[in-house]
Every structure is written in structure tokens, then in C-alpha cells.
Amino acid sequence: MKDMIIVEEDVELDYIASKKVKSIFIPSEYETKISYTVECSELMYFSDLRFFSNNTIDTLKYQITVPKTFRFIHNTIYKDSLDYMAIDSISSDSITRWNIKVVPEKIEPDPLTFFGIYRNKKVPLMRTIVVPVSYKDDGLKYLNDWYLQKVETKRGLNPEVLNKIDELTKGVSDPRQVMEILYNYVRSNFKYVAIEIGMGAFIPTHANEVFSNKEGDCKDLSNFLSEALNYKGIKSHIALAATYDHISDCDFPSLSSANHVVCLAYIKDEPIVLDPTDPIHFPETPVQSIQNRSILIINPNGGERYKIKGFTPQQNLIDYEIGLKANSDRMLMEGEFKAWYNGISGNFLRREFRYIGKDKMNSAGKRYYESVFGNQSISDFKVNHNANSIGAEGKISINGKIFNDTNNRMLFLDFLPRIIETENRETLLEGTHLGSNFNKNVNLRIEMDEIFETFAPIEHTFSDKGVSLHLKISNPSDFIIECNYEFMFDYITIEKDNHAITNEVLKSFKKIINEPIILRKKG
Numbered sequence: 001m002k003d004m005i006i007v008e009e010d011v012e013l014d015y016i017a018s019k020k021v022k023s024i025f026i027p028s029e030y031e032t033k034i035s036y037t038v039e040c041s042e043l044m045y046f047s048d049l050r051f052f053s054n055n056t057i058d059t060l061k062y063q064i065t066v067p068k069t070f071r072f073i074h075n076t077i078y079k080d081s082l083d084y085m086a087i088d089s090i091s092s093d094s095i096t097r098w099n100i101k102v103v104p105e106k107i108e109p110d111p112l113t114f115f116g117i118y119r120n121k122k123v124p125l126m127r128t129i130v131v132p133v134s135y136k137d138d139g140l141k142y143l144n145d146w147y148l149q150k151v152e153t154k155r156g157l158n159p160e161v162l163n164k165i166d167e168l169t170k171g172v173s174d175p176r177q178v179m180e181i182l183y184n185y186v187r188s189n190f191k192y193v194a195i196e197i198g199m200g201a202f203i204p205t206h207a208n209e210v211f212s213n214k215e216g217d218c219k220d221l222s223n224f225l226s227e228a229l230n231y232k233g234i235k236s237h238i239a240l241a242a243t244y245d246h247i248s249d250c251d252f253p254s255l256s257s258a259n260h261v262v263c264l265a266y267i268k269d270e271p272i273v274l275d276p277t278d279p280i281h282f283p284e285t286p287v288q289s290i291q292n293r294s295i296l297i298i299n300p301n302g303g304e305r306y307k308i309k310g311f312t313p314q315q316n317l318i319d320y321e322i323g324l325k326a327n328s329d330r331m332l333m334e335g336e337f338k339a340w341y342n343g344i345s346g347n348f349l350r351r352e353f354r355y356i357g358k359d360k361m362n363s364a365g366k367r368y369y370e371s372v373f374g375n376q377s378i379s380d381f382k383v384n385h386n387a388n389s390i391g392a393e394g395k396i397s398i399n400g401k402i403f404n405d406t407n408n409r410m411l412f413l414d415f416l417p418r419i420i421e422t423e424n425r426e427t428l429l430e431g432t433h434l435g436s437n438f439n440k441n442v443n444l445r446i447e448m449d450e451i452f453e454t455f456a457p458i459e460h461t462f463s464d465k466g467v468s469l470h471l472k473i474s475n476p477s478d479f480i481i482e483c484n485y486e487f488m489f490d491y492i493t494i495e496k497d498n499h500a501i502t503n504e505v506l507k508s509f510k511k512i513i514n515e516p517i518i519l520r521k522k523g
Contacts, residue, residue: 042199047256051082051102051124054109062100070130072098073139075252078124081105100126121431122496127252140296143253144303150199151238151298154206157227161211165228175234179265179272180283182228186276190224191215202255219261221276226263235266239273239306240296243289244433244493251294251305262287264297264306271297273308280350286310288344288435291492313439313488316343320417320442326402326449328409333398333446337369339391339417345438346390348422353383353390365392371424373398374415403516409452410516411481417442419469419487419509420502426510427503432494439488446481452519454478460512464501466490471512478522 026032049062066072068091079085084103089096105124131142157165168185169178190210194217204210204219207227216224222238229236240258242250250258263274265283273295275287286292291310296303319342324335341349353361366381373396381394403410418424419440423432457474471485487505491498 046130047128047254049126049128051126052105052107054107056106057104060102060104064098066096066130068094069133071133071137072130073137074126074128076126077248078122082124121247125247127254127257129254139253141302144298147298150203151223154204154223155227157231158208161208162231165231169232175267178232179229179234182225183274183283186221186225187279189214190221192217192277218277222261222263225276229265237264237297237299239264239298241290242293249294250296279354280347288347311343313437313490316345316436316438318345318438318440322444324398324446326446328402328404328449331400331402335396337396338393340389342389344436347435349383349390372417372421376415407521409519411519412516413483414513416513427506428494430494430496430499434492437490437492442485444483448479451478451522453522462505462508466498467501467505469505473517
């Protein structure tokens, strides 16, 4: 091919230390074959094959040659989106050659995928691992043993560390209390610092060095915490995990399947997941970033897969109580509101409260709830929290929602808290992460300043898989208006399967609350 253009450059970014990028520009009229070779000192780096592209590609072929002393193990995710895929192997005395042919899925360009970051992308990908023949196709045991061997050299606590652990737990014998003391100590006294160079992307810093520097990333802090727990007689292991923004669940034994490390403590043989990089996590509750996802527990018995449980929507209950009094002459309603978040539904408030402090939180919270209520006025705002829930309350002034004519009064309820309050878009995009599923109850009571004729209750109901909404507007007396809605959402991320349903509910809710309630005056 004449005048072939190859551009090679090093890319420097804040979140990637260095990455070699090679771009090959091919004229459209040419039929082209691109060949390349990858060499690395650790087979673990050979971890995935991409079956997707930002361009239209007729056929994508991979050929993988594996020596007879090794085995090639693979698993393809989201392969249902592929129009065609074939895989076969040919063996000789010394090698096995794998031939993979696929018509790749075309996806929309995303700048992050250029750097291997597939945030909330559900794309076809072959996850791979090459294991010594002695493991007999047992990829899980190989990854476990490989990682355990690397980590063992980073364990062991010196006398200074042991003395500190003993000091922290002096007089405490209950294993659960000891676990919580050590967990809180690491989360409160160690900074999160991630330095990933070569194998440092996977292998932790030595536990003693982590203690000395009082810093580390997920693998460093989890390894140190595990060592501290084991020293106090509490069985503990570390585990590889995949967070919500990873391309896939950690259900395949490969480093490409995981991007996080957590610690597990065993109390009465029950595993309790601890994430020392999550300062608001409570033991025996789901870690928000890995809820409903798989982890691979690294242990001397060959490793173990474990599914992290998440909260149900009902456990993540959000409860609003709003009481207002109307002043028709001023077209004004004033009163108070209280909002309580249970489970992990209020983690966004906990994080703000922790990082910006009480005073700034009250100011930021005031602006936030003014947005939630459709840009109405909030005053005397404050946040209350305990171990199991966190609440917000304040005074609220609703302006311009009451209109009078000779015989009727029109009341608009478009200030009701939006059903997905952490997102202010009218429709949500695929890939939007909501933090948790939840069940939301909103109860509004308005005391009018004039009596009116009673009316039949107004009800709207919508239900589909994982999503339901029931809204009711009624008048228990001739001067009281009540509005109640319950919204259940059993998803954490807006994905292809729930995208249309979610936006349909959002549009329906907005249409309902934009329609005025006609109150007919008595007499």
C-alpha cells in the first residue's frame, strides 16, 4: 500500500499516567489487513478481545497461538448483540491455534473508550485468561493462586503496627466491635492515594508501608485492614471486585473483569464486606459501588466467587411529608417539609455532609431542595442523620400556583418533588447511574383559605417491570387538598432495557402535575 500513514504518540492525561496510542489511517477504497504483536512479561495482561467498533467493519478476525504448556480460557459477554461469531481451534504437537471471526457491533463514539474506559457500556467483549496446563482449565484457581502469591509478599505487620492495633482494641473482646473499630480507624486516618505503575496497578504496597505513610488505594487499604483483622483473630480475606461503572461483572477470572479490591471479615462464619475507601459505608450494608455484583474472594483454598447483595427498593425508602397553608390573595402557600432517606438512598447527602461540613451543607442543601421543588423558596434548612437514615427539613414558600376567577380557583401541583430527584433532566440518557434503587413516598397536605366543593379523587397508575407509579389527589374536607404519590424504581443504572420505561414515567408524571386542579367555590 502506497503512502501508508502511521502516527505514534505518548498521551499524558490527569487520570492515565501514560499510554501508547498507534493510529493507522486507511483510504476507504483499499482492502486492508492489520497485524500486530503484543508481548508482556505477565500473561495476566492479555485479558480481553474487543468485539465492537465505532466504525462499520465487515469482519474482525483474531488468531491466538498458545503453547501446549498453557490453556486458553475465554468467555464472551453481550454476544447476543453480534450478527455473527465463530470460534475454532487447531492443535499440533507444540501449539494450539485459536481462530476467532466476528462481525463486530458498531457503537457510538465515546472518548473514554479510546483509553480503555467503558463506563456503563454494554458491549460485546471476550474476556480471556491463559493458564498453565497444570491448572486443567481452572481459571479461577489460577488467578487466585497467582494473585495470592503476589500479595503474600506484601503482608506481615511489624511491632509498631501491632502495638497500635492492640491500643485501639484494648478491653474490647467482641469480634464485631473489634471489626468496626479497625474499619473506622483505617477509613478515618488513611488518605486515598492511587499510584499504578506496572504491576502496581494490581499488587498492593506492603502493609507496614501503608501504615507508615497513612495512605493507599483500595488494594493497599483492604490488604492492611485484612492483616489487622487476622491479627485480632477475625478471619479475613481480600477480594477482587467490579464497580458499577465497570464494563462487566467480576464473574470471570481475569484482571480485566475487576477494577476494585475490598476486604471481607468473617463473623460467625458470615462474610461481611468492608470497603475502607468508602468513608460512609456501614458494615453489614451493601457497598454502594458494588451492590448486586460479583466478587472473587482470594483465599488459600483456591478462591471463591461471591455475589454481593443489594438493598431492595423498600429498604431504600425515601419519605416526604409536606404541609402548606394557602393565601389566595398573595397566590402564596407556606409551610414546612421533611424528607427522610433510608438505606443507601441518602448517600449523596451523607457524602456532601462529610466533605463540605455542616454550614456549607445547609447552604448547598437549601439550593438543592429549591431545585427539587421546582425553584421554590427554602429557608431554615438543616440536615439530620443517624446510623440508619439521614433527613432534611426546612420551611418552604410556594409562589404563583393559585389562580382565581369569579367562580373557580385553579391550583397547580407542579412543585411536587420530582420522582428521581438526583437528576434534573426531563429525560435520562442510557448510562446514567442513580446510586441506588429506591421506593419514594410523597405526602402533601394543603390547607386552603376558602372552602370549595368536594370532587372525586383523581388517580393515575403506571406499572411495568421494575417501575411503578401511583398518584392520588383527593380532598378529605371542603378546605383540605391532599396529594400522595408512591414511586418504586428497582434499577441502579439507566440501561437499554429500562431506558424507554423510565422516560415514559418521567414524561407522564410531568404531564399529570402540569394539569391544574379546578376548585369550585361554594355559595
